[in-house]
Amino acid sequence: MSANAQVNQAVYTGLRISLFDFQITGQSAQGLTLRCRVANTGREAFGYKKKDLPIPARVVIELDTNALPLILQGHESRIMEAVRRCPLQLKPGDIQDDVRLDIKAKPAKAPLLRPETPCADLAFDTAFIVEFSKQEMLLHYQIRNTGPEAAYLSGANKLAIRVYFVSGLKLTRGALPAGETVVRPGFESLDGVLLPGRALAGDIRISLENRTKFSPNLAFQLDPYSAVEDCARENNVLAVEVRY
Secondary structure (H helix, E strand, O other): OOOOOEEOOOOOOOOEEEEEEEEEEEEEOOEEEEEEEEEEOOOOOEEEOHHHOOOOOOOEEEEOHHHOOHHHOOOHHHHHHHHOOOOEEEOOOOEEEEEEEEEEOOOOOOOOOOOOOOOOOEEEEEEEEEEEOOOEEEEEEEEEEOOOOOEEOOHHHOOEEEEEEEOOOOOOOOOEEEEEEEOOEOOOEOOOEEOOOOEEEEEEEEEOOOOEOOEOEEEEEEOOOOOOOOOOOOOOEEEEOOOO
16 A cells, blocks of 8 residues: 555544555546445444445545556545445455446636736646557657646637647648647546646547658647647647657
8 A cells, every 4th residue: 555645634433445456447528437446444344335325524535646547646535525425345454346436527617817827837748659550650648737826628728739740859830730639528637627746648649641751750739729828838849759
């Protein structure tokens, strides 16, 4: 169990459970399905049925936060809400496998910001090629909010990621369009909000129709339509050299 486990603020009375081995088994615009294992790490038997739900607040819930999928990091309270509505029967030391938790996606609206208000700063952590065939590429990207405020990425503020074929390692006027995707609540982001210091990741499949020997490399561009409040746009491009 992680030493950095997330623990709720309930007073420990002998009732305590720990969640670990997280795996996303389904995703949609409405939310995602999370499968995990639950251990009774307390001193007393833990037994709640549907008629007893939700589980009382006095039950201490721990999460192995280091093992959380990226989309759920920063949303530990949503997992705790879901497990409180899950029937469990565990003796001290017992582990229940294949516990299913349904986490709803709740797109949030961006607040009105004044010009002097601190805002988000979006930047690429990384981008790379996952698959490469004669006809197409599957690309993976990871974006982080390095600013002091949350970034709102849904609704009118939908965040787009565009990819170009380029000759060198810069985005120039001669760049050739390769493909585009958007961050979707329930898939790349749980609620369309990227908190300060947090990251999100996604994939984009592009056609190689426009790729030439003169423009073999890739340039990823964040928010080409300037739809998101972003304090610094000079770090919104990341180039990837393609050597084959």
